[in-house]
Every structure is written in structure tokens, then in C-alpha cells.
Amino acid sequence: MLKLKQLMGFVAAAGMLLNVTAYAQDTKVIKLATTTSTENSGLLGYLLPKFEADTGYQVQVIATGTGKALKLGTQGDVDLVMTHAPKAEAKFVEDGFGVEPRGIMENDFVVLGPKNDPAKILASKTAEEAFTKIAKSGIPFISRGDDSGTNKKEILIWKAANVTPDFAGYKSIGQGMGKTLLMANEMQAYTLSDRGTYIAYKGKLDLQVDFDGGKTLANPYQVILINPKKYPDLNHKGARAFSDWLISDKGQQLINSFEVQGQQLFKATYHK
Amino acid sequence: MTEGWLALIQQAFRLLFTLDPEVWSIISVSFSVSFAALLITLIPSLVLGFTLAFSRFRGHWIVINLVQTLQSIPTVVIGLLVYLLLTRNGTLGDLRWLFTQKGMILGQMMICAPVLIAMSHAAFTSVDKRAWETCRTLGASWLGAVWIICRELRVPLLMAIIAAFSRIVTEVGCSMMVGGNIDHVTRNIPTAIALETSKGDFAQAIALGLVLLILALILNFMLGILRGAAQPRSH
Numbered sequence: 001m002l003k004l005k006q007l008m009g010f011v012a013a014a015g016m017l018l019n020v021t022a023y024a025q026d027t028k029v030i031k032l033a034t035t036t037s038t039e040n041s042g043l044l045g046y047l048l049p050k051f052e053a054d055t056g057y058q059v060q061v062i063a064t065g066t067g068k069a070l071k072l073g074t075q076g077d078v079d080l081v082m083t084h085a086p087k088a089e090a091k092f093v094e095d096g097f098g099v100e101p102r103g104i105m106e107n108d109f110v111v112l113g114p115k116n117d118p119a120k121i122l123a124s125k126t127a128e129e130a131f132t133k134i135a136k137s138g139i140p141f142i143s144r145g146d147d148s149g150t151n152k153k154e155i156l157i158w159k160a161a162n163v164t165p166d167f168a169g170y171k172s173i174g175q176g177m178g179k180t181l182l183m184a185n186e187m188q189a190y191t192l193s194d195r196g197t198y199i200a201y202k203g204k205l206d207l208q209v210d211f212d213g214g215k216t217l218a219n220p221y222q223v224i225l226i227n228p229k230k231y232p233d234l235n236h237k238g239a240r241a242f243s244d245w246l247i248s249d250k251g252q253q254l255i256n257s258f259e260v261q262g263q264q265l266f267k268a269t270y271h272k
Numbered sequence: 273m274t275e276g277w278l279a280l281i282q283q284a285f286r287l288l289f290t291l292d293p294e295v296w297s298i299i300s301v302s303f304s305v306s307f308a309a310l311l312i313t314l315i316p317s318l319v320l321g322f323t324l325a326f327s328r329f330r331g332h333w334i335v336i337n338l339v340q341t342l343q344s345i346p347t348v349v350i351g352l353l354v355y356l357l358l359t360r361n362g363t364l365g366d367l368r369w370l371f372t373q374k375g376m377i378l379g380q381m382m383i384c385a386p387v388l389i390a391m392s393h394a395a396f397t398s399v400d401k402r403a404w405e406t407c408r409t410l411g412a413s414w415l416g417a418v419w420i421i422c423r424e425l426r427v428p429l430l431m432a433i434i435a436a437f438s439r440i441v442t443e444v445g446c447s448m449m450v451g452g453n454i455d456h457v458t459r460n461i462p463t464a465i466a467l468e469t470s471k472g473d474f475a476q477a478i479a480l481g482l483v484l485l486i487l488a489l490i491l492n493f494m495l496g497i498l499r500g501a502a503q504p505r506s507h
Contacts (some may be wrong), residue, residue, distance in 0.1 A: 064470070065470070065471065067471055067472070068470065068471055068472040071472040072472070145455055146467065146470070146471060147471050171371075171454045171455070171457065172454065172455035172456075173452055173453050173454050173455065174453050174455065174459065174463075174464075174467035174471075175452070175453055175467075179452075183371060183452055186359065186360055186370055186371065187371065
């Protein structure tokens with residue numbers, strides 16, 4: 001009885017050891033840190049199986065806010081990042097952690113609000129004007145407040161509009177896009193959302209797009225490799241293969257053909 | 273890690289002792305909500321615990337078991353329940369309490385009430401029935417008799433209060449769902465720690481974790497002292 005137990009223990013230990021070494025040597029796994037929007041919208045679920053079939057790599061996705069995605073890249077915990085905050089990304093590259101940033105696609109942000117548009121922002125010419133009206137109206141505004149790409153964009157707009165976001169209706173909640181939309185809906189408040197998540201949640205919301213368009217609300221995504229000089233032991237070959245595939249004709253076409261509820265969510269931009 | 277643990281902990285202490293307004297706003301939300309919930313629930317719960325201990329009625333046994341079961345219900349389940357009550361289309365939707373401190377207090381009341389009732393019931397049960405009758409025959413009023421018994425039971429009752437308070441001041445599930453983690457309004461220690469960790473900013477999370485740790489230490493030491501003080505009386 002004891003012998004059998006010992007034997008089983010030995011087999012289990014050997015199995016684990018083998019497993020660990022196999023994992024350490026596995027160059028077929030690519031770790032990608034990205035934003036919740038690419039994951040929640042279903043884009044990655046659509047692209048990754050095709051990439052994996054083409055190349056034999058396996059992509060493991062860590063979906064989080066842009067801030068944390070870049071942090072994971074800075075710490076060498078992932079092989080590449082795909083994010084949407086141009087300023088933070090520029091710093092990431094400048095600090096020597098990221099290399100070869102490539103703009104792969106964009107979608108846009110929308111200002112959502114109650115259907116009767118109580119702050120009368122429908123007629124606004126710019127996002128800044130819409131934000132100023134919201135701040136003056138006394139209608140609540142929900143901010144994600146989680147250092148995500150959307151949050152960073154929102155802060156930029158407040159800055160451009162010369163409004164300090166500390167007015168009475170401003171609520172910073174530190175949560176993901178989906179929860180933010182549900183909360184805005186509950187409070188019949190305004191909020192800034194990426195169009196993708198909004199379309200995905202549309203059926204559950206009593207909100208509408210009260211303002212969109214303009215250069216301010218464009219939302220460009222970049223894919224960035226991690227500097228091999230900083231972290232030589234990452235899967236740089238795999239990361240490069242994924243980045244190359246995304247900007248290939250096939251990758252770009254696939255991005256354009258991805259639809260949610262009949263609407264194209266992302267526009268491929270590499271050739272521009 | 274680019275930041276060492278030591279540096280992070282140093283940064284955490286700095287945040288606490290420089291009275292960083294962000295950190296202290298979170299701490300004050302946590303304490304004011306939990307104290308309010310505890311204070312509102314306290315008396316009714318003790319009355320219920322007392323009634324359960326000193327009376328017999330049909331279904332008595334079922335009520336006691338139900339209360340004891342409720343003690344161990346996950347706080348997210350209570351969060352879900354309160355959320356459904358308070359959402360716009362919910363029964364209490366017209367109150368507009370969702371994502372407010374009032375909503376959080378309601379949730380925490382539902383979390384701490386079973387603890388208070390069950391533990392005070394256990395305490396009151398331990399009292400000899402004759403003590404009550406003796407008080408009454410010696411001329412104490414109904415309320416006076418209750419007061420005398422509560423004073424005798426102050427250690428187990430305080431233990432009940434501390435257990436209830438520590439359960440609500442540390443719960444994250446209900447606060448996150450019902451409060452919504454709004455900065456300066458409904459962001460308390462547990463939801464702030466969850467947020468900072470999800471952002472990858474650990475210094476503030478550690479600072480707030482330290483507050484909970486210190487609180488737990490203080491409460492436990494208080495209990496220890498109370499228990500020690502109670503010891504000689506039983507001889």
C-alpha cells in the first residue's frame with residue numbers, strides 16, 4: 001500500500017517536472033496584454049483562431065485596462081501589448097520598454113446620455129463643447145476612473161475643454177466599460193464609451209449616442225513589441241509573428257470584416 | 273517587478289502618515305458606512321436575539337437555524353439581492369438608493385444582522401432562566417431586567433458586535449455591486465484595494481490593507497482584554 005503511494009507520488013512529481021520544463025521551452029505560446037475592449041467586443045475571439053491556424057502559435061490573452069497592460073509590458077510579464085492610449089504608449093516606447101509600435105486599427109468613442117438629452121449636447125460642434133455643457137448642466141457624468149484608455153481619453157477632453165472634472169455630478173467609479181454603462185443607465189447619466197462595448201450592450205441600455213464624430217473621439221490601437229534588450233527571455237519571435245500577421249493584408253482585411261450586430265467595429269489603418 | 277516590496281511598503285506608510293486625502297477619504301467612507309449599518313441594526317438585532325432566547329413559539333427551531341445559515345451567506349449574494357431590490361425597475365427602485373451610501377448601508381445591515389442575532393441569541397441562551405425571574409421578583413422593571421442581563425453578558429455581546437463589524441468593514445462583494453465604487457462617495461477600503469490591484473498600483477492597496485490589519489489587531493486585543501477581565505468574575 002505504502003509502496004503504491006510512493007510510486008504514485010514519484011510519477012506525479014516526475015509528471016509535474018516534465019510539464020514545467022515543457023512549458024519553459026514552449027515557444028509556441030505568446031502572451032498578449034490588451035485592453036478589455038478588444039476582448040469584450042469579440043475581436044480577438046474572431047482573429048486569434050485564424051492566426052493560430054496560420055502559424056501554429058497559441059496566443060494567451062490578458063485583458064485589462066491599458067494602464068495595467070502597459071505595466072505588464074514594463075515588467076516583462078507578457079510578450080507584447082495591444083493598447084489604445086497614444087500618450088502612454090509613446091512613453092512606454094520612449095522609456096525603452098516597447099519597440100516597433102504599429103498602428104493597426106481604430107474605432108471611435110461616443111458620448112452616451114439619456115434619450116431626452118437633458119444637457120442639450122446633440123447640437124455640439126466638438127467633444128469639448130459637449131463636455132462643457134454636461135459639466136454645467138448638473139446631470140451626472142460617470143467616469144471609468146480606472147486608468148484605462150477610455151479614461152485617459154476622457155481626461156484629455158476635460159483638459160482640452162478647460163474644465164476640472166470635480167463638479168458635483170462627476171462620479172469616478174474605477175470599473176470596466178460594461179459596468180460603467182450599466183451604472184450610467186441606472187443613473188440616467190452621461191458617459192464616454194468606446195463604440196464597440198456600447199453596441200454590445202445596446203439592448204440593455206436606455207441610453208443613446210448624444211455626441212460622436214470628430215478627430216478628438218478617434219480611438220487608435222497600436223501593437224507594440226517588448227524590447228528584447230530589457231527582457232531577452234520572452235517569446236520575441238512569436239510576438240513579432242503576431243505583429244506581422246496583424247499588419248499583413250489578410251490581418252487587416254479580417255479586422256475590417258469583423259462585425260457585431262451587423263456593424264463594423266474596427267477600421268484597419270496600417271496602410272495609412 | 274520593477275518596484276521592490278520594501279519600496280512599496282515604505283510608500284504605503286508614507287501615504288498613511290502624510291494623511292494623503294485620497295486614502296483618508298476611502299477610510300472615512302468605510303468607517304462611516306459600516307458604523308451606520310452597525311448602529312441601525314444593533315438594537316433590533318439584540319431584541320430579536322433576546323426574544324429568540326426567552327420565548328418559545330411554533331417554528332422557533334426553524335427561525336434559529338435560518339438565522340445561523342444567513343450568517344454564512346456570501347456577501348455577493350446579499351449584494352445581488354440588494355442590487356435587484358434597488359435597481360430602477362426593482363421593488364425599491366424609486367428610492368434611487370443604488371450606487372449611494374444608503375444602499376451600501378442597507379446591504380451591510382443585511383450582512384451584519386444575522387451575525388448579531390445568532391451570536392446574541394447564543395449569549396442570552398446561556399443565562400439561567402431563573403436570573404430573569406429573580407430580577408423581576410426583586411422589583412426590576414421589564415426593561416431594567418433586560419439591562420441587568422445585558423450587563424452580565426457584556427463580553428459575549430461585545431464579541432458579537434465586533435464579529436459583525438469586522439464582517440461588514442471587510443466585505444467587498446456587496447459594497448462593489450451596490451455602492452459601485454464611486455470615488456469619494458462609495459469607494460471604501462475593500463473596493464479600493466480591488467481597484468488598485470486591478471490597475472497594478474500596489475502602494476495604496478497596501479496602505480489600505482494595513483489599515484484593516486491594524487483594525488483587526490485592535491479589535492482582537494480589545495477582545496483579549498475583555499476576556500481576561502471577565503475571567504476572575506467567573507470564579
